[in-house]
Each structure stands twice: as structure tokens, then as C-alpha cells.
Amino acid sequence: MNGEERQALSWGNLALSVTAVAIVGTVIVLPLLVVLKEAFAAGFGVWAASVTDPDARAAVALTLGVTVVVVPLNTLFGVAAAWAIAKFRFTGRSLLLSLVDLPFAVSPVVAGLIFILLFGRHGWLGGWLDARDVQVVFAVPGVLLATLFVTFPFVARELIPLMTEQGTEEEEAALSLGATGWQTFRRVTLPNIKWGLLYGIILCNARAMGEFGAVSVVSGHIRGETNTLPLHVEVLYNEYRFTAAFACASLLAGLAMVTLIVKTVVERQAARQTARGGET
Amino acid sequence: MSISIHQVSKTFGAYTALDDISLEIPSGELTALLGPSGSGKTTLLRIVAGLETADPDGSGRILFDGAPVTESPVNRRRVGFVFQHYALFRHMTVFENIAFGLRVKPRGERPLRDEIRERVHALLKLVQLEQLAQRYPSQLSGGQRQRIALARALAIQPRVLLLDEPFGALDAQVRTELRRWLRHLHDTIHVTSIFVTHDQEEALEVADRIVVMNKGRIEQTGTPDEVFQNPASEFVMKFLGDVNVFHGRVHNERPVFTGDSSEDGSVRLLVRPHDLAVLPQPGPGISIPARVYRVMTAGALVKIELLDGQNRLVQVQVPHETYRTASVHAGQQVYLAPKESRLYGQSSERLEYVI
Ligand SMILES: Nc1ncnc2c1ncn2[C@@H]1O[C@H](COP(=O)(O)OP(=O)(O)OP(=O)(O)O)[C@@H](O)[C@H]1O
Ligand SMILES: [Mg+2]
Numbered sequence: 001m002n003g004e005e006r007q008a009l010s011w012g013n014l015a016l017s018v019t020a021v022a023i024v025g026t027v028i029v030l031p032l033l034v035v036l037k038e039a040f041a042a043g044f045g046v047w048a049a050s051v052t053d054p055d056a057r058a059a060v061a062l063t064l065g066v067t068v069v070v071v072p073l074n075t076l077f078g079v080a081a082a083w084a085i086a087k088f089r090f091t092g093r094s095l096l097l098s099l100v101d102l103p104f105a106v107s108p109v110v111a112g113l114i115f116i117l118l119f120g121r122h123g124w125l126g127g128w129l130d131a132r133d134v135q136v137v138f139a140v141p142g143v144l145l146a147t148l149f150v151t152f153p154f155v156a157r158e159l160i161p162l163m164t165e166q167g168t169e170e171e172e173a174a175l176s177l178g179a180t181g182w183q184t185f186r187r188v189t190l191p192n193i194k195w196g197l198l199y200g201i202i203l204c205n206a207r208a209m210g211e212f213g214a215v216s217v218v219s220g221h222i223r224g225e226t227n228t229l230p231l232h233v234e235v236l237y238n239e240y241r242f243t244a245a246f247a248c249a250s251l252l253a254g255l256a257m258v259t260l261i262v263k264t265v266v267e268r269q270a271a272r273q274t275a276r277g278g279e280t
Numbered sequence: 281m282s283i284s285i286h287q288v289s290k291t292f293g294a295y296t297a298l299d300d301i302s303l304e305i306p307s308g309e310l311t312a313l314l315g316p317s318g319s320g321k322t323t324l325l326r327i328v329a330g331l332e333t334a335d336p337d338g339s340g341r342i343l344f345d346g347a348p349v350t351e352s353p354v355n356r357r358r359v360g361f362v363f364q365h366y367a368l369f370r371h372m373t374v375f376e377n378i379a380f381g382l383r384v385k386p387r388g389e390r391p392l393r394d395e396i397r398e399r400v401h402a403l404l405k406l407v408q409l410e411q412l413a414q415r416y417p418s419q420l421s422g423g424q425r426q427r428i429a430l431a432r433a434l435a436i437q438p439r440v441l442l443l444d445e446p447f448g449a450l451d452a453q454v455r456t457e458l459r460r461w462l463r464h465l466h467d468t469i470h471v472t473s474i475f476v477t478h479d480q481e482e483a484l485e486v487a488d489r490i491v492v493m494n495k496g497r498i499e500q501t502g503t504p505d506e507v508f509q510n511p512a513s514e515f516v517m518k519f520l521g522d523v524n525v526f527h528g529r530v531h532n533e534r535p536v537f538t539g540d541s542s543e544d545g546s547v548r549l550l551v552r553p554h555d556l557a558v559l560p561q562p563g564p565g566i567s568i569p570a571r572v573y574r575v576m577t578a579g580a581l582v583k584i585e586l587l588d589g590q591n592r593l594v595q596v597q598v599p600h601e602t603y604r605t606a607s608v609h610a611g612q613q614v615y616l617a618p619k620e621s622r623l624y625g626q627s628s629e630r631l632e633y634v635i
Contacts, residue, residue, distance in 0.1 A: 174369070175331075175353075176331065176359060176360070177380055177381035177436055178356075179381075180355060183384045187384070192371060
């Protein structure tokens with residue numbers, strides 16, 4: 001390579017780098033800074049008051065509660081679905097695969113509406129539920145269901161390509177060595193998908209905490225009861241309580257940052273593991 | 281432990297991978313399943329292991345020492361299975377890979393820690409890789425991986441050992457080395473073994489008995505000598521080594537190969553390259569006219585390439601000594617006399633003939 005070429009290349013590189021930094025700056029870093037600036041615009045005291053307000057506390061509690069229920073469930077479903085799809089050939093396999101993708105294909109708002117149509121007072125199951133005094137829509141169960149639906153694909157989608165690529169030979173080897181089905185899963189399948197699984201859980205977790213559209217439709221915006229953190233932010237914003245809105249938004253941003261850090265650590269660990277254990 | 285395979289068939293959709301296979305494998309022998317790609321070798325091996333089930337028409341059965349195992353799942357059969365692509369547990373060290381079969385035993389049967397360590401080290405010694413215990417599979421060469429896979433399979437003291445193209449993914453030199461080593465290992469431990477291969481040389485060199493398969497059927501079973509010297513069919517003869525095919529017709533109850541016969545002669549004569557004599561004049565028996573095309577003297581045998589009357593390539597191999605006394609040169613007109621040959625009719629049936 002001669003000097004001129006290298007020059008041209010580095011100019012091109014520089015231009016690309018500048019563009020990338022500019023885009024990341026305007027679309028990601030700047031908004032984050034604005035959130036933080038606005039949140040603390042009236043001082044730390046106001047920020048603290050905003051996030052400890054009873055409604056805000058209820059919203060945080062609901063968000064965390066929903067996440068704690070939804071993420072383990074979807075981890076379980078995701079692993080089961082990925083295991084079935086990747087390791088077995090059966091009729092209905094491609095149907096299952098499409099079903100896993102469905103929540104990604106459907107707009108969250110439509111997903112919310114589906115639940116209204118199903119469980120709402122005038123919905124298909126509304127009468128039946130009413131008779132038993134069970135309220136799903138405009139109540140916490142609705143919020144749970146909507147979040148469960150929207151975050152369903154994350155774990156499965158992360159695992160299916162990984163498990164498909166790994167094939168079934170290691171499992172067959174384990175079985176031929178006398179392992180039971182459960183031992184095979186615990187000692188061979190699970191360690192092989194460990195990092196992918198963790199990554200899927202993190203993504204699922206992030207979405208569960210941040211979901212707005214579907215939850216917004218089914219929650220009914222009952223303050224202190226069915227408002228999750230993102231919904232609470234919207235309510236505050238619509239009431240022109242900007243500082244409070246940004247204070248709560250800063251909490252969400254904080255959760256996102258934590259997720260990001262955990263994700264980076266996981267990725268680094270996974271890379272190290274791959275470098276060492278790699279493929280056979 | 282002897283293995284009996286009784287009337288096993290296997291279909292995948294409309295495709296018949298195994299067609300009514302019956303086979304007896306005597307205790308303590310090393311048997312090769314030899315056949316071209318797609319002949320059903322892997323499928324048969326997997327059915328013996330329990331990784332695949334035979335067609336459920338009720339007749340297919342697998343017996344170990346006379347006791348049916350058809351109903352017992354793979355993890356109860358105690359078979360050692362060695363996969364073509366090793367299938368080592370990638371997240372475990374070599375030590376843990378070999379110890380796996382011992383660690384997953386039910387509590388009552390599980391050996392103690394120290395016992396496991398001893399057993400694993402004994403196995404590592406057996407496969408001559410003691411220094412690699414703490415490595416991960418990705419840090420091993422192909423040949424080393426295969427030996428670890430074998431050690432792992434042997435750890436459970438399997439009743440039978442099944443190897444699916446154990447050396448298929450290795451280069452020629454390592455293959456030869458490992459196949460000798462496998463033979464030696466088998467002579468030490470004497471576990472009934474079946475190994476799959478599509479390399480006739482490998483089968484002839486390593487196995488006590490060879491089962492030649494073709495299109496889901498068994499063509500022939502026998503010792504390497506039997507199948508090589510006495511192939512039961514045209515397929516077996518062609519598959520076990522190079523052969524020259526001469527097309528001819530039957531005239532006055534004798535086959536003739538004058539070279540002027542039409543393409544679709546009614547008989548085919550199969551002769552191995554080392555079973556052809558090159559004569560300057562027609563001999564008393566079958567003599568096939570041919571013209572020398574090329575002579576290669578480098579190698580253990582002199583290789584002579586000729587073109588017969590129908591311009592088809594014929595290969596002949598003669599020892600250097602023979603060649604020195606009767607040398608030929610390119611372009612020379614000669615006659616080929618089969619010393620040892622087989623005659624097959626139109627539908628591949630073997631024909632007897634006297635010269
Ligand atoms: N799971 C399967 N589904 C459909 N067809 C299969 C399956 N497994 C094997 N077959 C078919 O059965 C036939 C025999 O396959 P098998 O793997 O036993 O061949 P093989 O003799 O081991 O060949 P190779 O030397 O290439 O490994 C092949 O034509 C293959 O396409
Ligand atoms: Mg095969």
C-alpha cells in the first residue's frame with residue numbers, strides 16, 4: 001500500500017467516524033443529557049421530591065413488580081420454545097416459530113387492543129370474567145399480560161439461532177453416556193447457551209421496564225395503581241409538570257444505563273469464554 | 281457382547297434408508313460397515329445405539345447378547361458412541377469431558393471423586409494424551425479430539441463401541457496413524473466394536489470383519505480377505521478397489537473380447553489392475569488387444585495405462601521385476617490376459633466360465 005492510498009483511506013475513515021459520532025451525539029447522548037439537565041434543573045431537592053412522590057413510588061413499584069414476574073416467565077417460555085424449535089423436527093414447528101415472532105410483527109398498540117378485545121368488559125371473555133369478579137383490563141393483570149406478550153420473543157429469538165447452530169450432537173453424546181434428559185439439559189445445553197440466554201434476559205428486562213404502547217392501552221392510567229414508570233412520565237408531562245416528568249424519566253434512563261453496563265460485562269465475559277472454550 | 285440386528289428397516293418419508301437389514305456381530309470383534317455415501321451406514325449405527333428408532337412395523341429388533349434392547353432408550357443401553365465430528369462438550373475441559381459419563385451416574389453407582397480422577401487418568405494414558413487434561417476441546421488438534429472422544433466413550437465401560445467415521449475429518453497421514461492405533465487399542469480392550477467408513481483401505485486394514493452396504497442393503501459380509509478375494513457382487517468388487525471393466529459377448533459358450541463387440545455387450549469381465557498380464561502376442565486363453573498409452577515406473581509397482589479396442593482406459597500394475605523382463609513402450613500393440621477375473625451377466629449375475 002503506498003502513502004497516497006493510506007492518506008485517502010484515513011480521510012474516508014475520519015469522515016465516517018465524525019458522522020458516526022455526530023449521529024450518536026445528537027440521537028443518544030444529547031437527549032440523555034437534556035433529560036438529566038431538566039431533571040435537576042430545579043435542584044436536587046425537587047428531583048428527590050418528584051421521585052419520592054407517592055404516585056411516582058407506586059409507578060416504580062409496579063414497573064419493578066411487573067418486570068420481576070414477566071422476565072422469569074418469559075425466560076422459561078423462551079428457553080422451552082427455543083429448545084423445541086432448534087433441537088427437534090415436528091409438525092407445527094414453523095407455526096411455533098411464527099408465533100414466537102408475532103409480538104415483534106404486531107405493533108404494541110395493536111397488542112394492547114387485542115387484550116381489550118379479549119378481556120375488556122365488552123370483549124370475548126369480558127362477561128365470563130365479570131361474572132367471576134375478575135378484572136384484567138385497566139388493572140394490574142392487564143399490564144402484566146401486555147408486557148408478557150410484548151417481551152415474549154427476546155429470549156427465544158436470541159437462543160434459536162445459537163441452539164440451531166450448536167446442533168444436537170453434544171446432547172446425543174451426553175445421552176449415550178447415560179445422562180438423563182434433565183442432566184443433559186443442565187450440564188450440556190444450558191452451559192452452551194449461558195451467555196446468549198443472559199443477553200436475551202437483559203434485553204427482555206429492558207423492554208419490560210420501558211414498554212409504553214401496549215401497556216398504555218390496557219392500563220387505563222389509574223394513578224398510583226396501574227401506571228408504570230413510562231406511563232407516569234407521560235401523565236406528568238401532559239400536566240405540564242416538566243421537572244417532575246424529567247425526574248422520573250431520569251430514573252428510567254438510569255435503569256437503561258445499568259442494563260447497558262450489565263450487557264457490556266456479559267458480552268465481554270461471553271467473548272472471553274468463546275476465546276477459551278470456543279467451538280469443538 | 282455380541283450384537284444381533286434382526287430385520288431392521290428405516291424409512292425417512294418415502295425414502296428407504298435401510299431395507300430389511302439382518303446382521304450378526306460376534307463378541308469381541310471389530311467390524312467395519314463399509315459403503316458409499318448415503319448407503320445407510322450412519323442410520324444403522326444410530327439405530328444400534330438407540331439414537332434413532334427402526335420403523336415401527338414390529339419386526340425390527342436389536343439384541344445385545346441375545347437380550348432385546350430395542351425398548352431401552354439410548355441412555356440405558358451403555359453403548360460408547362464416537363461421532364464423526366467428535367461432539368466433545370465445548371465448555372468442559374478434557375478431564376471433565378471424560379469424567380462426564382461417571383458423574384451423571386445415579387448416586388448409588390457413582391464412583392468417588394478420587395476414583396473418577398484415577399479412571400480419567402487411566403483413560404488419558406490409554407489414549408496417550410495425559411498432558412492435555414486441563415485443555416478445552418478447541419485447543420486440541422483433530423486427531424487429539426477424536427482420541428478424547430474415544431476415551432470419553434470408554435469411560436462408561438460400554439458394552440459395545442460404535443464409531444461413526446472416526447477418522448473421516450482427518451488428513452491422510454493422521455488417519456493411517458490413528459487407524460493402526462485403533463486396531464492396537466481394540467486388541468488391548470476387546471470390546472465389541474462397529475466402525476463406519478467409506479474408505480475400503482481403512483476397512484480392509486483395520487477390521488476383523490467387513491459388512492459392505494449399498495443403498496440400504498447388505499451386499500456382503502465376511503473377513504477382509506473373503507470380501508476382497510471373493511466379492512459376492514459386481515458392486516463389492518468395484519467398491520473394494522480399482523477394477524477394469526471389459527465389455528464382450530458370449531460366443532459358442534465362451535466369452536469373447538475382440539474389441540469389435542458393440543457397446544452393450546452382453547457380458548462384463550472385471551479384472552483388478554494387478555491381475556492383468558501384458559503379453560506381446562495373444563495367449564491361449566482370453567486375450568484382449570490393447571495399445572500402450574503411458575508407463576509410470578515411479579512407485580512400488582509399475583503402472584501401465586492402455587487403451588482397449590473401444591478406446592477405454594485400462595490400468596495394469598506389474599512388479600518392477602516383471603516389467604524389467606518384459607518392458608513395453610507407449611504406442612506398442614499388446615494383449616492383456618486376465619490371471620484372476622470375474623464375469624458378470626447383463627443383470628450383474630455372476631457367470632462361471634472356463635478358459
Ligand atoms: N433425519 C433424516 N431425514 C431424512 N433423510 C435422512 C435422515 N437421515 C438420513 N437420511 C437419508 O438416509 C440415507 C442414508 O443416510 P446415512 O446417513 O445413513 O448414510 P451414510 O451411509 O452414513 O452416508 P455418509 O457416508 O455420507 O455418512 C441418506 O440418503 C440420507 O439422505
Ligand atoms: Mg454417515
